[in-house]
Amino acid sequence: MPRNIYSEDHESFRASVREFVERTLRPRAEEMVRDKCIARDMWREAGKQGFLGLDIPEEYGGAGIDDYLFNAVCSEEISKFNAAVSSCFGIHSDVCPPYIVDLGTPEQKQRWLPDMAAGEKICAIAMTEPSGGSDLAALKTTAVRDGDGWVINGSKTFITNGFQADLVIVATRTDPAKGAKGITLFMVEDGMAGFTRGRKLDKVGQEESDTAELFFDNVRVSDENRIGEEGMGFIAMMQRLPQERVGAAVSNISHVAQILAETLDYVKERKAFGQSIGSLQHNKFKLAEMVTRVEVTQAYVDDCLVAHANGTLTSVDAAKAKWFSAQVQNDVLDECVQLYGGYGFMNEYRVARAWRDARVTKIWAGSNEIMKELIGRDLGL
Numbered sequence: 001m002p003r004n005i006y007s008e009d010h011e012s013f014r015a016s017v018r019e020f021v022e023r024t025l026r027p028r029a030e031e032m033v034r035d036k037c038i039a040r041d042m043w044r045e046a047g048k049q050g051f052l053g054l055d056i057p058e059e060y061g062g063a064g065i066d067d068y069l070f071n072a073v074c075s076e077e078i079s080k081f082n083a084a085v086s087s088c089f090g091i092h093s094d095v096c097p098p099y100i101v102d103l104g105t106p107e108q109k110q111r112w113l114p115d116m117a118a119g120e121k122i123c124a125i126a127m128t129e130p131s132g133g134s135d136l137a138a139l140k141t142t143a144v145r146d147g148d149g150w151v152i153n154g155s156k157t158f159i160t161n162g163f164q165a166d167l168v169i170v171a172t173r174t175d176p177a178k179g180a181k182g183i184t185l186f187m188v189e190d191g192m193a194g195f196t197r198g199r200k201l202d203k204v205g206q207e208e209s210d211t212a213e214l215f216f217d218n219v220r221v222s223d224e225n226r227i228g229e230e231g232m233g234f235i236a237m238m239q240r241l242p243q244e245r246v247g248a249a250v251s252n253i254s255h256v257a258q259i260l261a262e263t264l265d266y267v268k269e270r271k272a273f274g275q276s277i278g279s280l281q282h283n284k285f286k287l288a289e290m291v292t293r294v295e296v297t298q299a300y301v302d303d304c305l306v307a308h309a310n311g312t313l314t315s316v317d318a319a320k321a322k323w324f325s326a327q328v329q330n331d332v333l334d335e336c337v338q339l340y341g342g343y344g345f346m347n348e349y350r351v352a353r354a355w356r357d358a359r360v361t362k363i364w365a366g367s368n369e370i371m372k373e374l375i376g377r378d379l380g381l
């Protein structure tokens with residue numbers, strides 16, 4: 001079914017993202033796996049091409065485009081190449097900027113946004129802690145008022161871009177008595193005394209992303225590094241998580257659609273019992289189901305995308321798109337591995353890596369269970 005949400009402008013933008021993927025990213029795919037990160041010069045190139053600051057206002061070095069469909073196009077094309085790389089760029093350019101653009105002071109915007117848009121400074125967001133990620137309101141990292149500043153203590157884990165980040169938006173507890181209303185966001189910057197990182201975590205998939213633990217040992221920050229009002233951090237995160245979740249859904253479905261297309265080519269070539277393995281009836285029916293599931297899911301994600309671009313996407317619909325696309329992605333990729341037989345278990349085959357890379361999409365940015373919890377609550381249950 002042809003998709004009809006994109007205009008000619010979106011499609012010509014897509015061509016430029018594709019060119020960036022082919023020229024700058026794909027030739028260095030193995031380097032990213034080896035180094036467990038995207039090299040700085042690739043970030044800068046993405047910045048130069050204008051892919052990192054789509055919704056950052058022009059006065060702060062961005063493109064100032066108020067149309068989320070451009071962000072989606074960027075995510076789709078990079079996800080087709082690689083889910084981990086898409087997640088790193090997505091956190092930096094899609095998840096983090098709204099916190100600064102919407103909540104930052106003019107001085108903060110001037111201080112951080114131009115370097116983010118240029119790919120000179122990499123940004124991360126640190127919510128999850130070793131003691132838990134699902135129950136965000138229970139986070140333990142503290143920021144305690146001290147004179148005219150704050151002192152941060154605690155740790156975060158599983159932070160995408162965490163090892164390289166120059167800027168980290170950190171969710172802290174500023175009032176232990178107030179639960180979710182006692183959470184405040186601060187920007188912690190590379191080089192601040194007491195801010196250290198652990199190793200790049202050794203993951204089952206997505207080797208290309210530098211996922212890390214972060215430690216805060218009496219890190220002093222001033223009020224100039226507080227993002228938004230004191231006590232408003234939880235609300236700020238809840239308001240922006242729908243964008244993170246619809247972005248995750250865009251990436252999930254684009255990633256699986258691409259690998260499914262590659263699998264279709266494979267099953268037409270590969271022979272068993274004198275015919276292509278794709279034309280064996282069991283496999284043909286499986287592929288028919290897989291294509292149907294991906295296309296139907298894409299249609300729902302597209303509706304969510306249009307709603308988000310129009311400012312009408314609800315957090316519940318974003319949750320539906322996020323969990324369902326993750327489930328479809330994982331189910332379909334598992335079937336794709338099966339269709340490749342033994343080759344599907346070899347790391348040199350894209351399908352194998354894609355299958356490993358996809359596993360986390362049911363866990364991060366709010367697990368599938370948490371998404372269903374949100375949907376269930378909305379049903380009055």
Ligand SMILES: Cc1cc2nc3c(=O)[nH]c(=O)nc-3n(C[C@H](O)[C@H](O)[C@H](O)COP(=O)(O)OP(=O)(O)OC[C@H]3O[C@@H](n4cnc5c(N)ncnc54)[C@H](O)[C@@H]3O)c2cc1C
Nearest residue numbers: 125126127128132133134158159160363364365366367369
């Ligand atoms: C590769 C990777 C990158 C990540 N990047 C980031 C990042 O950039 N920033 C960041 O802040 N975090 C990041 N995360 C963390 C991620 O968001 C958390 O792992 C996730 O929210 C789950 O939290 P947890 O791991 O502490 O699991 P827990 O909260 O301990 O949950 C464990 C299990 O219990 C289930 N569960 C919990 N509560 C309920 C409930 N009420 N009902 C039913 N089941 C429940 C969960 O669904 C899960 O299956 C990343 C994680 C990974 C693996």
